[in-house]
Amino acid sequence: MIMSFIRKFILGFNYFCMAYTLLLTFVYVLQFVIAMIKIKRDRKEEISDDSSRYEDSDNLIPITLIIPAYNEQEHIVHNVLSLMKLNYPVFEIIVVNDGSKDNTHKEMVEYFDLKQIEKSIKVAIPTQEIQGVYYNKNYPNLLYIDKLNGGKSDALNCGINASSYPLFACLDADSRIERDSLLKLGNIFLKDSSTIVAGGFVRIANGSVVEDGEWREFKIPKKMIERFQIVEYFRSFLYGRVSWGNALLIVSGAFGVFLKDEIIKIGGYKTNTIGEDMEIIVRLHHELRKMKHKKDRKKYSIKFCPDAVCWTQGPMSMDDLRNQRRRWQVGLLDTLIHHAGMTLNPKYGTVGMLSFPYNWLFELLGAVVELLGYFIIPFSLLLGELNIYFFLIYLLITVTVGSMLSIGGVLLEQYTRKGRMAPHQTMTLACYAILENFGFRQILVLSRAQGIFKFKKLKNSWGNIKRKSFNED
Amino acid sequence: MTSELFAIILLISGIVLILLEMLWLYVLSQHQEEYLSRRNDETKTANALLDAVLGSPSPHARESEMRNLEKTAAQSNEMLLCMVAAFTRYNKNRDKLSDERKHVLDEALLRFDPVPKLIAAMKHENKYTQAYICRCLGDLKAKDAVPELRDCLKSKNQTLRYNAGMALSAIGDEEGVLQFLMLCENEKDYSPRIFYELISKYSGNKVSLIRNYFANEPDENSPYRNPDLYDQMRVTLIHAVRNDRLTELKDIYIEGFLGKLPQLRLACVKAMSAIGTMDLKKYLIIATRDKDWLIRLAAIPGLEKIGDTDSLETLAKITTDEQWWIRRRAAEALVRADVKMLYVEKIIQEYDRFAADAVKEVLYKM
Numbered sequence: 001m002i003m004s005f006i007r008k009f010i011l012g013f014n015y016f017c018m019a020y021t022l023l024l025t026f027v028y029v030l031q032f033v034i035a036m037i038k039i040k041r042d043r044k045e046e047i048s049d050d051s052s053r054y055e056d057s058d059n060l061i062p063i064t065l066i067i068p069a070y071n072e073q074e075h076i077v078h079n080v081l082s083l084m085k086l087n088y089p090v091f092e093i094i095v096v097n098d099g100s101k102d103n104t105h106k107e108m109v110e111y112f113d114l115k116q117i118e119k120s121i122k123v124a125i126p127t128q129e130i131q132g133v134y135y136n137k138n139y140p141n142l143l144y145i146d147k148l149n150g151g152k153s154d155a156l157n158c159g160i161n162a163s164s165y166p167l168f169a170c171l172d173a174d175s176r177i178e179r180d181s182l183l184k185l186g187n188i189f190l191k192d193s194s195t196i197v198a199g200g201f202v203r204i205a206n207g208s209v210v211e212d213g214e215w216r217e218f219k220i221p222k223k224m225i226e227r228f229q230i231v232e233y234f235r236s237f238l239y240g241r242v243s244w245g246n247a248l249l250i251v252s253g254a255f256g257v258f259l260k261d262e263i264i265k266i267g268g269y270k271t272n273t274i275g276e277d278m279e280i281i282v283r284l285h286h287e288l289r290k291m292k293h294k295k296d297r298k299k300y301s302i303k304f305c306p307d308a309v310c311w312t313q314g315p316m317s318m319d320d321l322r323n324q325r326r327r328w329q330v331g332l333l334d335t336l337i338h339h340a341g342m343t344l345n346p347k348y349g350t351v352g353m354l355s356f357p358y359n360w361l362f363e364l365l366g367a368v369v370e371l372l373g374y375f376i377i378p379f380s381l382l383l384g385e386l387n388i389y390f391f392l393i394y395l396l397i398t399v400t401v402g403s404m405l406s407i408g409g410v411l412l413e414q415y416t417r418k419g420r421m422a423p424h425q426t427m428t429l430a431c432y433a434i435l436e437n438f439g440f441r442q443i444l445v446l447s448r449a450q451g452i453f454k455f456k457k458l459k460n461s462w463g464n465i466k467r468k469s470f471n472e473d
Numbered sequence: 474m475t476s477e478l479f480a481i482i483l484l485i486s487g488i489v490l491i492l493l494e495m496l497w498l499y500v501l502s503q504h505q506e507e508y509l510s511r512r513n514d515e516t517k518t519a520n521a522l523l524d525a526v527l528g529s530p531s532p533h534a535r536e537s538e539m540r541n542l543e544k545t546a547a548q549s550n551e552m553l554l555c556m557v558a559a560f561t562r563y564n565k566n567r568d569k570l571s572d573e574r575k576h577v578l579d580e581a582l583l584r585f586d587p588v589p590k591l592i593a594a595m596k597h598e599n600k601y602t603q604a605y606i607c608r609c610l611g612d613l614k615a616k617d618a619v620p621e622l623r624d625c626l627k628s629k630n631q632t633l634r635y636n637a638g639m640a641l642s643a644i645g646d647e648e649g650v651l652q653f654l655m656l657c658e659n660e661k662d663y664s665p666r667i668f669y670e671l672i673s674k675y676s677g678n679k680v681s682l683i684r685n686y687f688a689n690e691p692d693e694n695s696p697y698r699n700p701d702l703y704d705q706m707r708v709t710l711i712h713a714v715r716n717d718r719l720t721e722l723k724d725i726y727i728e729g730f731l732g733k734l735p736q737l738r739l740a741c742v743k744a745m746s747a748i749g750t751m752d753l754k755k756y757l758i759i760a761t762r763d764k765d766w767l768i769r770l771a772a773i774p775g776l777e778k779i780g781d782t783d784s785l786e787t788l789a790k791i792t793t794d795e796q797w798w799i800r801r802r803a804a805e806a807l808v809r810a811d812v813k814m815l816y817v818e819k820i821i822q823e824y825d826r827f828a829a830d831a832v833k834e835v836l837y838k839m
Binding site: 399404 | 476477480483484486487490491494495497498501502503505506508509599601602605632633639661662663664665667669670673797801827830834837
């Protein structure tokens with residue numbers, strides 16, 4: 001009786017796995033096709049792009065760059081200095097020290113010779129108490145705020161309260177923005193006034209020569225783990241972000257520009273979540289689409305611009321990478337649970353009918369299904385419930401399509417950044433796109449699944465990833 | 474046996490497919506690398522040729538370099554565009570050139586005469602390259618290209634229309650820009666700042682342009698133009714010329730302020746504030762008593778600029794406004810305008826925290 005049930009379960013699971021993989025493959029192929037069409041169209045339009053004509057113009061919307069900093073003594077000064085060189089006519093930098101326990105405060109105050117000033121800040125979003133606002137008239141576009149610890153979201157909310165401009169960009173203290181990236185994102189807000197968020201492309205800087213946020217030369221990093229991440233980011237950003245259009249559910253926390261009023265209207269960043277970057281976008285969709293009648297809804301756009309680049313250091317050790325992916329999965333689950341009512345709700349349009357089911361089914365549960373598959377399918381082979389050739393055929397299809405899709409990411413990168421990678425570098429990465437299916441992918445699947453199983457425990461924890469300086473080789 | 478065969482066929486097909494995709498990638502990456510290096514070479518060649526013309530030691534050598542430049546530019550449309558970009562770059566930085574070089578540059582441009590070549594190139598290119606050529610024509614202030622640019626305004630491609638409009642503005646073609654503005658009344662995607670840019674780059678007479686647009690009211694029965702959108706564009710245009718302080722438009726500003734459209738009233742107060750002359754003081758003081766806090770706020774810079782006793786008294790009065798932001802802005806204006814610090818000391822000692830903080834902050838930053 002029990003054996004029969006196990007056999008039926010295993011057989012059912014095998015069928016489910018097959019259907020699931022076919023559906024997932026279909027979705028990815030569709031994403032690839034959409035992304036390819038969009039990127040090729042964007043390349044055609046590139047020649048008429050006039051964002052650089054606005055570099056000396058007063059007519060770009062001024063932007064506040066908010067850098068939440070917690071224990072960032074190594075990066076913070078370098079990052080502020082590189083941001084000061086950005087090619088954008090009017091911007092201010094607000095560094096929010098979120099109660100760091102290291103020398104972040106000392107580094108900022110001493111390097112920029114900051115003096116405490118009296119400044120009233122309108123509290124549009126409640127935050128932890130501000131202990132001091134610092135300024136130096138020699139750096140007129142820099143403001144430094146020292147506040148009690150409240151987390152990244154709280155620091156971002158504090159920066160929003162203190163900002164003077166209609167747009168703000170959230171940035172990571174350990175990332176670097178390419179010089180013209182803000183111009184490109186700022187231009188999106190000009191050409192389409194319904195834009196409320198524009199996100200940039202976060203690229204892995206490991207190996208490449210990046211000086212003051214300016215990309216100089218692409219180099220393949222030494223470690224395999226870093227090479228795999230490069231391929232992964234190409235796929236994730238150029239498929240995932242480009243193809244979703246306005247139904248995008250995430251704009252990277254490392255680089256996104258937001259219309260301040262819209263964020264204030266929805267109460268700012270949620271403070272007790274890890275995935276604040278995804279949550280804020282989902283909440284925007286939620287709030288802006290919740291009106292019963294379509295005519296009452298405000299027209300809005302959430303855009304992704306692959307040309308606006310932010311360089312970041314990917315984790316260099318497997319422990320750090322696994323920790324990062326576990327946290328990402330916790331953030332995803334937390335957001336999906338919090339806004340579960342949007343799932344398959346026609347009121348929320350493509351976001352509710354497509355993005356949410358996709359994220360539940362593939363981004364979240366995909367790891368669990370794949371992990372179960374790694375155990376149950378070999379088990380069913382042992383039990384004789386699965387034909388070995390059927391298994392091989394299934395495995396071949398999965399690996400072939402998986403590899404082709406990953407190579408597709410490198411292909412899209414070639415269209416996006418014409419000729420920045422030499423042919424031999426491109427081919428090396430293409431090889432890693434195949435190799436990632438044998439080991440690397442499985443490790444990540446395990447970490448993602450752990451993120452779901454340990455959701456409660458990890459929900460309030462913070463990861464600490466070791467990174468090296470941008471100037472270090 | 475069938476399953477075995479099928480598995481083997483699938484394995485081979487999988488490998489072939491992956492290899493084909495790798496081949497595609499390899500060919501593409503080589504093509505992209507060649508494209509990038511060709512573009513870099515073309516840009517370098519264009520700059521070098523123009524450098525050679527400008528740096529020629531004698532008229533004879535210059536003539537030879539000029540012939541070389543013309544011959545190279547005739548090779549392809551890409552080369553022509555690189556050459557035009559090189560000329561534009563030099564023209565943009567002409568202040569840094571010596572008088573002699575300026576003269577040579579003008580002569581070379583006259584001789585090269587890129588406008589007819591660009592107009593001809595437009596016919597063979599896609600819409601986006603056409604859009605880029607439009608901007609080149611705008612940079613060259615090519616009055617001869619106005620008919621072609623006006624034609625581009627009729628295109629279904631928004632990018633082409635936008636770039637043609639911008640080019641017409643740079644050339645200063647009033648009729649073309651008016652046509653573009655009327656077309657844009659229905660382009661709801663654009664941020665008003667696009668029009669601020671359009672107007673800031675306009676090389677014609679802005680007063681005439683604004684007056685003509687205002688005079689061009691849509692008919693009530695017009696199927697193409699909507700009076701509401703026309704009003705929105707009027708507001709945008711007033712904002713766009715605000716910082717030009719066009720005193721010739723004072724009558725339009727006063728009329729707009731005394732009218733009923735809230736957005737237009739606000740735009741007009743801001744424009745009057747930017748001018749900030751004594752004859753507008755009366756209207757600005759009235760504006761500080763308006764129900765709309767944005768209008769009260771907009772009047773502050775004008776009063777700061779006028780800075781006489783009436784203005785300072787009005788500013789001091791509105792440091793007690795119900796809106797904290799107005800109190801703050803009024804305090805800031807007062808600090809800058811009140812040279813004798815008569816009102817400033819009073820504000821620091823008084824209860825209003827925001828006004829007092831604003832004064833302190835401004836004093837620190839001064």
